[in-house]
Amino acid sequence: MKGKKGIIFGALDENSIAWHVARKCVAEGAKITMTNAPVAFRMGKIEEMAASIGAVAIPADATSITDLENLFQESMKILDGKIDFVLHSIGMSINIRKAREYDDINHEWMLKTFDISAISFHKVMQTAVKLDAMNEWGSVLALSYIAAQRTFPYYGEMAESKALLESFARSFGYHLGKSKKIRVNTISQSPTNTTAGSGVKGFEYFYKYTQNMAPLGNADADSCADYCMMMFTDLTRMVTMQNLFHDGGFSSMGMDPSIMNS
Numbered sequence: 001m002k003g004k005k006g007i008i009f010g011a012l013d014e015n016s017i018a019w020h021v022a023r024k025c026v027a028e029g030a031k032i033t034m035t036n037a038p039v040a041f042r043m044g045k046i047e048e049m050a051a052s053i054g055a056v057a058i059p060a061d062a063t064s065i066t067d068l069e070n071l072f073q074e075s076m077k078i079l080d081g082k083i084d085f086v087l088h089s090i091g092m093s094i095n096i097r098k099a100r101e102y103d104d105i106n107h108e109w110m111l112k113t114f115d116i117s118a119i120s121f122h123k124v125m126q127t128a129v130k131l132d133a134m135n136e137w138g139s140v141l142a143l144s145y146i147a148a149q150r151t152f153p154y155y156g157e158m159a160e161s162k163a164l165l166e167s168f169a170r171s172f173g174y175h176l177g178k179s180k181k182i183r184v185n186t187i188s189q190s191p192t193n194t195t196a197g198s199g200v201k202g203f204e205y206f207y208k209y210t211q212n213m214a215p216l217g218n219a220d221a222d223s224c225a226d227y228c229m230m231m232f233t234d235l236t237r238m239v240t241m242q243n244l245f246h247d248g249g250f251s252s253m254g255m256d257p258s259i260m261n262s
């Protein structure tokens with residue numbers, strides 16, 4: 001990671017997956033800026049966390065093109081050059097927060113969910129292209145969840161958000177690959193005990209279920225950060241337009257006799 005410059009979205013507190021990624025990338029020699037929504041600067045610990053690893057935190061609502069333009073421009077100044085890697089680690093659903101059932105969804109909130117959790121990924125990449133803010137052979141990554149492919153009843157419209165997110169990775173992966181040799185992927189992560197994760201109804205029971213179902217158990221935030229970092233290194237420079245499961249094997253399981261009998 002030495003010499004690489006990155007922008008990491010989505011560190012709210014020490015549990016955030018993005019925080020694990022930020023720490024590891026800096027420890028391995030990368031220079032980064034960290035960012036989150038202005039409200040997270042008031043409620044969370046991003047500034048304190050960024051300072052502890054010598055990084056600058058820049059507020060940006062990921063749904064605002066103006067904020068994103070400022071973020072990329074400031075980051076290029078602070079890091080003294082173009083960006084090599086970007087982590088999109090953003091998710092939010094008011095319907096989930098308010099425990100709305102799937103057949104009683106507020107559609108205004110649904111659109112907000114799509115904007116924050118998925119369309120923001122397109123906005124980030126489009127802004128990077130328009131500002132010519134990324135180096136060739138760069139790597140762009142977002143975090144997803146298997147509800148994009150299979151039904152998880154309490155995940156609300158986040159399921160469709162993740163499907164959209166993964167689709168943006170494939171579509172933009174084509175354009176960025178052709179124009180700049182930049183790769184775009186999503187990592188589909190195990191349930192993880194964070195603010196976003198634990199906000200989903202029944203999280204604790206569900207976490208135990210997938211822990212037992214996955215042959216390796218649930219992948220934690222720290223191992224997710226290892227995988228993210230690998231995707232930013234040159235070792236994965238030919239991997240693009242993929243949704244990569246990081247879930248201890250859960251996604252390949254059909255049934256496990258030990259769970260059936262318990």
Ligand code: NAI
Nearest residue numbers: 010012016017037040062090091143191192194195196197
């Ligand atoms: P987290 O709650 O720590 O991170 C979510 C982040 O999104 C927060 O930092 C929040 O401030 C940020 N955010 C919300 N609205 C925003 C906006 N308008 N602009 C910029 N940032 C905004 O939770 P976690 O788990 O670290 O989530 C990171 C990613 O991982 C999300 O995409 C989530 O869906 C995904 N993921 C999480 C899993 C879990 O079980 N925790 C499982 C699979 C994927």
